[in-house]
Amino acid sequence: MTTAFRTADRPAQPPGQRPGAGLARTLRQRGRRRLLREDFLTVLAWASGAAAVALYLADGGAGQFANVTSGITALGIIAGLIGTDLVLVMLLLAARIPFIDSAIGHDRAMEVHGKLGKPALYLILAHMVFLLIGYGLTDRLNPIAEGISMWNNLPDLWLAFISTALFILVVVTSLVAVRKKFPYEFWYVVHLLTYAAVLTALPHQFSEGQLFAPGQWQRWYWIAFYVLVLLALLRYRVWAPIALTFRHxxxxxxxxxxxxxxxxxxxxxxxxxxxxxxxxxxxxxxxxxxxxxxxxxxxxxxxxxxxxxxxxxxxxxxxxxxxxxxxxxxxxxxxxxxxGLFGHAARTRPGVVLVGSGIGITPLRAILERAEFEPGAATVILRASTPETLYLRDEIAELCHERGATMYELVGHRARHGNAWLPRHQTGLRLSDYVPNLKASDVYVCGPKKWSDSVLEDAKSAGLADEQLHHERFDW
The missing domain is CATH 2.40.30.10 (Translation factors)
Structure with a gap:
């Protein structure tokens, strides 16, 4: 079943709306500012890793490449520095810092956070292996014997081994195939071990060798980096929720x-x-x-x-x-x-298209209530298998009538082939068939992951840029 209706020609506009020629200019300016913030964060992330390596080389690390043995040790140190840098960047991405959230959104931040997990672990493992080989060559011991010797003679090193084990546990349980086997609460508690892994890695970094010796620039760099991460976590993961709860x-x-x-x-x-x-x-x-x-x-x-x-x-x-x-x-x-960016701040175009399935329909109702658009420039598409799962349908229909939006109700089971986000009897259609001004619109999609991916693929095939597409994940 498919139902469509157009709303009144002269809808009432809620207070504070600014439809008109200036809307497109306002959205372009807002979009440029957000992209500049995103570029700044990207440069900052790369620069942090480069700074870690550059400071090490400047503080005498470059001289370690004079021979093979010390060169292997230096490679191990560099791997550890970059791996530690990635872990700290991951923690900042997970800290829910408003500047990061307003630039790339929560979902994108957590996506990058997840992608950095494996490289960080591989670099930390490389750090351990290269150091065991390098120090072993110096002491004329095999890597296993060198590891035992270091365990017995360096008081803080056992904490470093525990830190590595914790990182392995966190990364393995974060793999989708493993993660789906456990309740979210179990995965969440295990994921908190990241903080324990960082803390147990700290003592050997500052006590063993001369890498972070007093007077070296890299010592102050890493102290500042750790303090920044700690303050960000305390401010936005601990204090902000408490303050917000008491305020409201x-x-x-x-x-x-x-x-x-x-x-x-x-x-x-x-x-x-x-x-x-x-x-x-x-x-x-x-x-x-x-x-x-x-x-x-x-x-x-x-x-x-x-x-x-x-x-x-x-x-x-x-x-x-x-x-x-x-x-x-x-x-x-x-x-x-x-x-997240699944809201007004992410808009880049004067038109707006809201596409929701099942319970994913409900956030679209709140967006529709406050979105800025001219009459006729908004389209709402509600997708469900049965009429009973068109959640908040009547409220959305009333808002469409008041705001001057077009609404479609697409009811029916999904096809196995063709354009899978549509009902079986409409899989030959495209999103552009419902939205004539699609290329001049932002598309908001909310629903199950596979269904959302199908909608986004349809929109991209119509020529929409990534900046015009916004979606909210329903998985963890």
Missing amino acids: QLSVTRVVAAGDGAVSIELTGVRLEELTGSGGRFFIWRFLAPGLWWHHHPFSLSADPAAGRLRITVRNLGRGSAALMSVRPGTKVALSGPY
């Missing part, structure tokens, strides 16, 4: 059925007007009730904050979300965020 004092007011296996959780609090415009971006929620407080849930708002109220819409997709179906009114709620 959220509590559940009621839980309302929102369709097949889904509920809307309504909350009240104070100073919620500060969150206006966060539609589409997600918060991390903790419901402070027995059995729930230690679960954190990344949910987007399903309505823009209004009159001291927030709302999220949750579907029963597993043990964690199932427990929220019957959360009691009065339950206190901790939160942090908002995170």
Whole structure:
């Protein structure tokens, strides 16, 4: 079943909107600023690794390449420096720093964070192997015997071996094939061992040898780098959520059925007007009730904050979300965020296309509520297997009528072949068939991963640039 309708020619515009010729210019300027921040972060990340190596070479490391034995040791040291640099960059990417989030978004930050894991581990292992070989050649011992000798004679070295073992554990459990075998909470706890791995690696870096000896520039570089990472984690992973929770004092007011296996959780609090415009971006929620407080849930708002109220819409997709179906009114709620670029800040074009499937429809409702666009320049596509899973359909239809957007309802099971994001009877169509001004639009996609990938592939085949495509992952 496919339903489409156009809205009134002269819709009411919410306060604060600025449709018109200036919108495209504003979005271009905003997009350029974001891309400049992204380029700055890329250069900074590469420069940190280059600085680590350059300082080592400048502090006497270059002289170690005078012969093969010391050259192998120097390669081991360089591998360790770059590996440590990558680990610290990973921690900064996971620190939820607003500057990073506003430049590349949470999903992209965590994607890069994940991709750096293997190279960092390989470099740390290379560091250990090259040093055992280099020192072993000097002492005329094989690498295993050298390792035993170092373990017995260097008091802090056992911590370095523990650090390496912890890094291996974290990287292995982060592999998708392994990660899917465990509950999220187990993986999350294991992932926290990254901090223990960094801490156990610290003593031997500063106590063994002359690498970070007092008076050397690299010593101050690494101290500053470690302090920066520590302060970022404390500020944005610890203090910011606590401050936000106390500032807004959220509590559940009621839980309302929102369709097949889904509920809307309504909350009240104070100073919620500060969150206006966060539609589409997600918060991390903790419901402070027995059995729930230690679960954190990344949910987007399903309505823009209004009159001291927030709302999220949750579907029963597993043990964690199932427990929220019957959360009691009065339950206190901790939160942090908002995170991600799945919102207004990522816009680059005057047109907007919102494509959602299943529970992924709900963040689009909040985006639609505040998005800037001229009448007729927005298209909303709701995709579901059955009419019962067109979540918040009536609310979205009303908003489309008020804002001057076109809405399509695409209901039916997905085809195995062809354009797989569409119902079986429409797989010959493309996204451009629904959106005539597609190339002048930003496309927001929210839904299951394989389905979202199909929509994004369709949009790219129509000639859209990566900067025009925005999607929210529903996996971890």
